């Protein structure tokens with residue numbers, strides 16, 4: 001018997017051509033991922049984080065490579081893994097912080113069927129998660145957004161939040177580097193056709209924000225409890241970016257996957273749980289439980305809501321599967337010989 005096996009390889013240009021960065025589709029994918037997760041039609045092994053250094057704060061200078069495998073059921077029915085390297089030091093070399101490869105595996109034979117750039121997909125899916133959080137947890141008449149951190153992830157955060165909440169009128173960007181914030185305001189303002197103001201301090205704008213997002217590479221908290229006003233949805237995307245008091249001030253606490261958040265132990269809410277300052281009952285729920293109506297999200301306009309996501313490989317697999325299936329239809333990518 002002769003066996004001939006092939007793989008589809010998609011470079012970053014292919015992934016972009018196939019809609020890997022399409023934010024509206026990514027938001028729809030993430031909603032489906034969270035629903036499948038709550039239905040337990042997924043496999044989400046713990047993220048393996050290979051940090052270079054002895055602590056999560058050392059990772060912020062020395063970098064890490066994470067392995068994020070998963071299986072996603074439903075219409076996706078696909079297994080795979082994202083293998084993502086990250087080094088904040090890359091920025092000074094003119095390189096992005098993160099670079100990812102995503103591999104898809106046939107869920108039956110378990111053979112690899114595709115290898116693709118996962119960087120574009122990774123940035124899109126993290127933005128899309130905040131889009132979903134905004135859709136379900138923000139005040140309906142939210143008008144003011146402050147983003148803290150003007151890196152790559154912050155760009156897709158803004159795209160997604162604007163899709164989920166198109167009525168936003170005031171958009172502010174703060175970064176420890178004013179130059180980064182100004183560049184962001186110019187570039188994203190042009191791209192999205194919106195006025196974006198780069199601000200020199202975060203706190204006064206955070207206090208006005210209906211939606212506040214921290215998406216920095218900071219190793220220590222950048223916001224404190226008195227930065228949050230009534231009604232704010234605070235989305236914590238980077239790691240340890242807020243004080244414990246900030247979490248305590250929130251009326252309702254949501255995450256993408258509570259077990260995974262605790263396991264990664266990178267954010268304030270995870271550290272508080274691992275130090276027994278809060279327990280599982282203090283966490284209101286996973287965002288999927290709000291989408292499928294098992295839990296209420298926002299109860300009233302004064303609620304301060306905290307949302308933290310650790311990120312799951314199944315989010316990347318969802319978008320990668322959509323891209324892969326379209327590539328087959330449109331005959332995009334390179335067929336690579338695997339076994340013959």
Ligand SMILES: NC(=O)c1ccc[n+]([C@@H]2O[C@H](COP(=O)([O-])OP(=O)(O)OC[C@H]3O[C@@H](n4cnc5c(N)ncnc54)[C@H](O)[C@@H]3O)[C@@H](O)[C@H]2O)c1
Pocket residue numbers: 088091097098126148149150151152153154174175176177180215216217218222236237238239309310311312
């Ligand atoms: N939760 C998730 O699913 C998820 C997924 C991907 C990335 N992330 C995290 O998102 C963060 C941002 O990623 P990125 O690729 O945009 O990184 P990046 O390095 O491109 O940008 C980070 C920005 O944060 C700014 N910054 C650092 N410290 C700051 C501070 N104290 N105050 C204000 N700004 C500060 C930097 O100047 C930089 O502009 C990282 O921590 C990354 O690990 C989270």
